[in-house]
Amino acid sequence: MIEVTRLDGRTYHVNPHQIEYIESNPDTTLVMLSGKRLVVCEPFEQILERIVSYRRLIGAFKNEE
Secondary structure, X not given: OEEEEEOOOXXXXXXXXXXEEEEEOOOEEEEEXXXXXXXXXXXXXHHHXXXXXXXXXXXXXXXXX
């Protein structure tokens, strides 16, 4: 799970495997596989870093090499 901050300041933990795509216009919006949209404070680059760190933590890249 990765931590994200909603615009109201509350933090949430999101399963990055459930993110379909990310929009930046200008707010960062996570569009989930379910169709739910989460607007977060973090910029796209920071979300991407968290996803990569999470995947390294669980060893996901070993299967992709």
